[in-house]
Amino acid sequence: MSVDITRGYDSFFGPPSEPISVQNFLDDTASLTFPSASDVLNHASWQNLSEDERVVVEAECSGSIAELKAAVEELWDNPMLSAHLYRAHATAVNAVHCQAGGPVPKGRKRKHLPDPETAEAQPEVRALQEKLDAISLQCWRLNQESAFFMRAAKHSDLNALKHVKKSGHGTLVCNKLSSPSPRFTGTSALNKSAPHRDALVTLTVHNRVPWIHSQLTRFSQHVVLSSQSLADFVRAIPCDSSEMPNEVLDSDGNVVGYSYEREEQAEETMTRSEEGCLLHIEGVAYGDGRPGDDYADKLLAHLERLPAEKRLQITKSPTSLSQTTLASLTLRINQPYWMLHQGNCEHFVVVDEIRLAHPHDPLSGYPLTVHVTPALGYFCKACAKVPAVLTVVGDIRLGESPCLLCMPCWRNMGPPREEDAEQVMVVPLVRHRKVWEDGVGV
Ligand SMILES: [Zn+2]
Ligand SMILES: [Zn+2]
Structure with missing residues (x-):
């Protein structure tokens, strides 16, 4: 998928909905009732269920979700297992792109990622993979057509x-x-x-x-x-x-x-x-x-x-x-x-x-x-390690004007010569305080 098309998805909105009056929405929803547990138990569809069916539904509601959540959390908390899943996912996505033959960003070659080596892996990784392979639900697997619905991650x-x-x-x-x-x-x-x-x-x-x-x-x-x-x-x-x-x-x-x-x-x-x-x-x-x-x-x-x-x-x-x-x-x-x-x-x-x-x-x-969306910052031109916080205009010592610098580098340079001082202007860059500091703009 070309870069322009993926960016285009952000640029096209809609289709727009019908006009919605926010006040009408509030008025309409004011009459909505929020059923309590006793309302649900008195509901005709619950009353019609047999005793066995009720036991099954209750067991599913009270146990299964919590069990699933605990199993998933346990898996992601284990670095070895989660790394295996990440690798397996990246390989599957890469294989789909290779099969579909989609365009590759300019100047890059698509790498064929090797399959995760489950045979030589730790016993717990092998056990996890065997468990995943045994899942009979096939509709979530990625196939060739999946490429139409996939795009690379963007900065936004x-x-x-x-x-x-x-x-x-x-x-x-x-x-x-x-x-x-x-x-x-x-x-x-x-x-x-x-x-x-x-x-x-x-x-x-x-x-x-x-x-x-x-x-x-x-x-x-x-x-x-x-x-x-x-x-x-x-x-x-x-x-x-x-x-x-x-x-x-x-x-x-x-x-x-x-x-x-x-x-x-x-x-x-x-x-x-x-x-x-x-x-x-x-x-x-x-x-x-x-x-x-x-x-x-x-x-x-x-x-x-x-x-x-x-x-x-x-x-x-x-x-x-x-x-x-x-x-x-x-x-x-x-x-x-x-x-x-x-x-x-x-x-x-x-x-x-x-x-x-x-x-x-x-x-x-x-x-x-x-x-x-994270701001794309500029690094200091002198040390190239720290984000620049100011730009210096007209300082002959820097070799370019304006020149982006971090504060320690500018301090280490010392003041400009007296005869040049008038031409030098220091302009602070935008600090993005509204993003980073709590309470700014409140
Ligand atoms: Zn610096
Ligand atoms: Zn603006």
Whole structure:
């Protein structure tokens, strides 16, 4: 499968669902009953079973799953057995690709992996393989046709997060007296009154691939409460353009350096990531609500200048991003919505799921960030061992300008000569704090 096709899968969405009003979804699901154990036992289909059948069902429900889980966990905890399974899987996948004759990435040859040597293996590995060979279920085995449904792992499949990251203050409150399902109170100023039922909306953010602008790649994924606002969601996106260092200007307005200080002050007042933002959802533009013309006004003004046949029919929402809750929206699943912020930074937001809460959902910290694609960093040009944290412009000693360096290397170089000092500028790189540090952007 060619690289372009595999990347293309990320760029094509849909088909979109019918429009779903989040509030209607909540109203419709409010009447759903959650059966208790006694309801199940009184159900006609259970009553109709014979005593023997009931014993079999009970035994299956109470024992089998736990046994299966324990057997699988025991197997993966054993490094020798799990290594054997990994090797066997890699060999099977390779054999399918070889049979199907799929294209190989440029400049590489497909290797024929040898079969795992079970004959010479440890007795426990042999026993495991014999057990697997004895399974009569054949439909899960990989065959030649499987190649049509397989692709190589991509960078966007990787997740930089080890755990779900709490990126906000939305709180889940369990109200067991009125319903066995969890209930929430959101943090939005609009919904602070009584506890209410909340839907969980999963949103995925896609970015353009920098070298092929027509294609998109997954960047991050978030779970937002329906009582939270669009601004709560925007604030959770760990975008580099919200973490750019600020320019330091001299009295004449010339840039003399860069600093993160003002950004840290802005985070305290939670204004920076709300600066300049626009979300376009189902023909409606939601602006940031700043005094004067906000991004939505500017978009409409821009569209007015286009020829009539190219003009999109977009209206501006009377409510800003921070005043619009997800519950007030009508969304389509798998339909990409356009977002613009921080001047010219574009994202595409896709609704993956609208659902009720599950008892295992975290209790607080919404919006949750559940996936972030790892950033492709640059290594220091001097030591080539440590990620670069700054770029030095105009330093004659480095041989190239700009030059990416790590902090120890820059410190070891010492200050530039006095006569050159004026030409040298040190620019800090984006720190990706929103991904790595807890509580940043909350
Ligand atoms: Zn952005
Ligand atoms: Zn270095």
